[in-house]
Amino acid sequence: MLKIKNLTAGIDDKNILNNINLNINSGEFHVIMGTNGTGKSTLGHILAGKDNYNVHSGDIIYKDKSILDLSPDERAHEGIFMSFQYPVSIPGVNTMHFLRTAVNSIRKSKNLDEIEPGDFIKLFKEKLELIGLKSEFSKRSVNDGFSGGEKKRFEIIQMLLLNPDLIILDETDSGLDIDAIRIVSNGINAFRNKNKSFILITHYNRILNYLKPDFVHVMLNGTIVKSGGKELAVELEEKGYEWIK
Amino acid sequence: MSKSTKQQIEDITSSEYQYGFTTKIKEERIPNGLNEEIIKTISAIKNEPDWLLEWRLKAYNRWLKMSEPNWSNLKYPKIDFQDLCYYSAPKQKKKLNSLDEVDPELIKTYNKLGIPLNEQKMLSGVAVDAVFDSVSVATTFKETLKKAGVIFCSFSEAVQNHPDLIKKYLGTVVPISDNYYAALNSAVFSDGSFVYIPKGTKCPMELSTYFRINAANTGQFERTLIIADEGAYVSYLEGCTAPMRDENQLHAAVVELVTLDNAEIKYSTVQNWYPGDKDGKGGIYNFVTKRGLCKGYKSKISWTQIETGSALTWKYPSCVLKGDNSIGEFYSVALSNNFQQADTGTKMIHIGNNTKSTIISKGISAGNGQQTYRGEVKVMKNAINARNRSECDSILIGSKSGAHTFPYLDIRNASAKIEHEATTSKIGEEQLFYCNQRGIDTEDAIALIINGFCKSVFKKLPMEFAVEAQKLMEVSLEGSVG
Ligand SMILES: Nc1ncnc2c1ncn2[C@@H]1O[C@H](COP(=O)(O)OP(=O)(O)O)[C@@H](O)[C@H]1O
Ligand SMILES: [Mg+2]
Numbered sequence: 068m069l070k071i072k073n074l075t076a077g078i079d080d081k082n083i084l085n086n087i088n089l090n091i092n093s094g095e096f097h098v099i100m101g102t103n104g105t106g107k108s109t110l111g112h113i114l115a116g117k118d119n120y121n122v123h124s125g126d127i128i129y130k131d132k133s134i135l136d137l138s139p140d141e142r143a144h145e146g147i148f149m150s151f152q153y154p155v156s157i158p159g160v161n162t163m164h165f166l167r168t169a170v171n172s173i174r175k176s177k178n179l180d181e182i183e184p185g186d187f188i189k190l191f192k193e194k195l196e197l198i199g200l201k202s203e204f205s206k207r208s209v210n211d212g213f214s215g216g217e218k219k220r221f222e223i224i225q226m227l228l229l230n231p232d233l234i235i236l237d238e239t240d241s242g243l244d245i246d247a248i249r250i251v252s253n254g255i256n257a258f259r260n261k262n263k264s265f266i267l268i269t270h271y272n273r274i275l276n277y278l279k280p281d282f283v284h285v286m287l288n289g290t291i292v293k294s295g296g297k298e299l300a301v302e303l304e305e306k307g308y309e310w311i312k
Numbered sequence: 313m314s315k316s317t318k319q320q321i322e323d324i325t326s327s328e329y330q331y332g333f334t335t336k337i338k339e340e341r342i343p344n345g346l347n348e349e350i351i352k353t354i355s356a357i358k359n360e361p362d363w364l365l366e367w368r369l370k371a372y373n374r375w376l377k378m379s380e381p382n383w384s385n386l387k388y389p390k391i392d393f394q395d396l397c398y399y400s401a402p403k404q405k406k407k408l409n410s411l412d413e414v415d416p417e418l419i420k421t422y423n424k425l426g427i428p429l430n431e432q433k434m435l436s437g438v439a440v441d442a443v444f445d446s447v448s449v450a451t452t453f454k455e456t457l458k459k460a461g462v463i464f465c466s467f468s469e470a471v472q473n474h475p476d477l478i479k480k481y482l483g484t485v486v487p488i489s490d491n492y493y494a495a496l497n498s499a500v501f502s503d504g505s506f507v508y509i510p511k512g513t514k515c516p517m518e519l520s521t522y523f524r525i526n527a528a529n530t531g532q533f534e535r536t537l538i539i540a541d542e543g544a545y546v547s548y549l550e551g552c553t554a555p556m557r558d559e560n561q562l563h564a565a566v567v568e569l570v571t572l573d574n575a576e577i578k579y580s581t582v583q584n585w586y587p588g589d590k591d592g593k594g595g596i597y598n599f600v601t602k603r604g605l606c607k608g609y610k611s612k613i614s615w616t617q618i619e620t621g622s623a624l625t626w627k628y629p630s631c632v633l634k635g636d637n638s639i640g641e642f643y644s645v646a647l648s649n650n651f652q653q654a655d656t657g658t659k660m661i662h663i664g665n666n667t668k669s670t671i672i673s674k675g676i677s678a679g680n681g682q683q684t685y686r687g688e689v690k691v692m693k694n695a696i697n698a699r700n701r702s703e704c705d706s707i708l709i710g711s712k713s714g715a716h717t718f719p720y721l722d723i724r725n726a727s728a729k730i731e732h733e734a735t736t737s738k739i740g741e742e743q744l745f746y747c748n749q750r751g752i753d754t755e756d757a758i759a760l761i762i763n764g765f766c767k768s769v770f771k772k773l774p775m776e777f778a779v780e781a782q783k784l785m786e787v788s789l790e791g792s793v794g
Contacts, residue, residue: 148749160767229750
């Protein structure tokens with residue numbers, strides 16, 4: 068699904084990511100942990116194609132093709148989705164209108180007809196309920212005045228509606244209470260299948276009890292310094308990052 | 313990497329106004345130039361009473377002593393007022409047989425704006441079928457209005473048929489010496505609209521629908537007077553989302569509104585005049601004086617405007633809150649793209665007690681567009697408990713546009729409560745990226761974000777125009793790849 072090859076990237080001439088290599092097969096669930104400011108979100112943004120970052124060397128192969136030349140919306144059309152650590156608010160833009168526009172943009176890229184408004188409303192309300200948000204959310208503006216937890220839940224609702232193949236979850240658990248972590252994890256687990264791959268960025272073991280990852284990677288100073296299974300996360304939580312340094 | 317968002321934004325905002333069109337109208341013209349003879353000629357053509365001619369001449373003589381204002385942020389070549397023609401009667405346009413004869417680009421715009429087929433025909437001068445004949449529709453409207461006692465006619469007709477009302481109110485809100493352009497308008501105004509809503513009457517329809525049909529013949533020096541008598545209500549919409557081109561580069565209209573006790577006027581404008589080409593050539597210069605007088609107790613005047621057209625806009629719809637407990641409101645969206653310049657804003661003058669005003673202004677600058685917002689809140693010495701809330705937000709698209717905000721406060725009574733908020737932001741790269749990440753392309757994302765930004769103003773428009781206004785914003789920001 069995804070092959071990151073010797074990726075060195077950053078802002079202007081400054082490198083934030085140094086020679087990252089990562090292989091993710093279909094159906095796999097990977098976790099990236101690491102100290103603050105080490106470049107985890109940067110990696111997510113670069114995969115999603117944010118244009119103020121520059122790739123200095125290396126390549127990103129997704130579904131067997133380099134995606135370096137694709138714009139963010141084209142990458143989204145190809146099935147890449149990022150749940151943001153800090154989702155931005157868009158005042159005055161209604162959540163339902165926003166998501167219907169997004170769903171239809173993706174459908175259009177696949178030459179599909181627009182979804183019937185009635186069908187979409189039903190679908191949207193269904194997902195809101197599944198992730199534990201009130202149906203009044205359909206009347207609010209995108210992330211505007213949402214609490215931290217509401218923002219994270221809304222990101223997951225978007226994931227469910229846009230049905231992507233490669234999902235980057237950037238600190239989805241930060242800001243969620245214990246019950247919310249369970250609800251959101253159940254939503255993600257129900258969405259998992261052998262065709263979908265995940266990269267979860269997190270600081271905490273707790274969510275991993277629900278999400279059962281296949282691999283855990285530790286990132287320090289913009290590079291992956293250690294990889295292992297779920298036990299690596301447990302060990303990290305006990306010993307801290309000093310242990311790896 | 314991919315074509316940068318910045319580049320895309322610049323592509324989108326540097327698009328030409330490709331939808332302008334000119335209709336060749338035969339005109340009955342008088343010689344260029346301005347002097348007492350010309351004014352007498354205009355007045356005679358219109359068969360006006362002597363007092364009105366006197367009034368025009370007085371305005372002309374005041375105008376001679378005034379000079380063109382130079383305090384605005386607008387830059388334009390000097391206008392030679394002696395080289396303009398001050399009267400031309402529009403003649404019947406050449407009728408086309410079907411929409412097939414109309415510029416397909418124009419039809420495309422009409423469709424994008426969602427203008428109904430029959431109105432498209434009206435606007436482009438296609439002969440209309442019997443079902444929607446403009447004359448018969450107008451007649452039906454007129455009957456409904458007549459039953460309600462509402463007077464709605466051209467200014468010239470009102471001068472003939474309702475001279476007492478004209479004499480009583482003309483110039484009471486915008487005096488002839490108010491400003492350079494208002495004085496000019498008072499001297500040479502050609503025509504316009506007159507509305508009178510009698511006591512206790514709620515106007516049975518939006519005056520917009522009717523007006524739109526006739527909107528194609530906008531004059532250069534229009535004069536509008538609307539009076540809502542005690543307890544009356546009217547909602548009036550001027551303009552049209554369809555692109556308007558006019559041979560007259562200079563427009564200087566005057567609009568006067570008067571509300572008596574417990575009356576309300578809601579005045580909405582959607583203006584999409586030709587803004588000039590990509591380099592700013594040939595657009596309309598629009599110098600308008602709009603003012604409402606809340607004369608009566610608890611009366612209310614509300615201005616809502618969506619401005620996307622004109623090369624130059626100089627416009628400050630204002631409210632004079634004279635009656636106790638009266639309310640003034642100003643809701644505005646102004647967009648300047650390419651080389652458009654807009655210097656607009658409002659004035660709220662609190663004279664009565666317990667008067668309240670609200671200002672919400674949304675400025676959007678794209679391309680090389682320049683926006684200036686001027687808002688004045690004045691509270692007179694004897695105005696007890698005045699309240700004002702102002703919210704002025706500007707958004708910049710691309711790196712070459714500009715926004716300037718000048719709030720003026722003149723508070724002479726300590727009981728006043730004034731709240732002012734102003735923000736200027738660049739269209740958020742984070743917001744664009746967020747939309748892109750969800751699969752929405754940059755052009756759609758800009759339209760989405762801008763419409764969200766304007767939402768609180770669009771909400772104030774009559775329903776059907778809110779939808780059109782939204783589409784208008786999209787078309788105005790659209791790239792040359794339609
Ligand atoms: N847009 C940006 N401009 C400047 N520096 C940035 C930008 N984005 C990230 N950085 C820097 O790159 C480093 C990695 O940031 P980030 O990827 O957000 O870390 P993490 O998600 O691992 O906490 C930090 O030092 C951060 O300040
Ligand atoms: Mg981060």
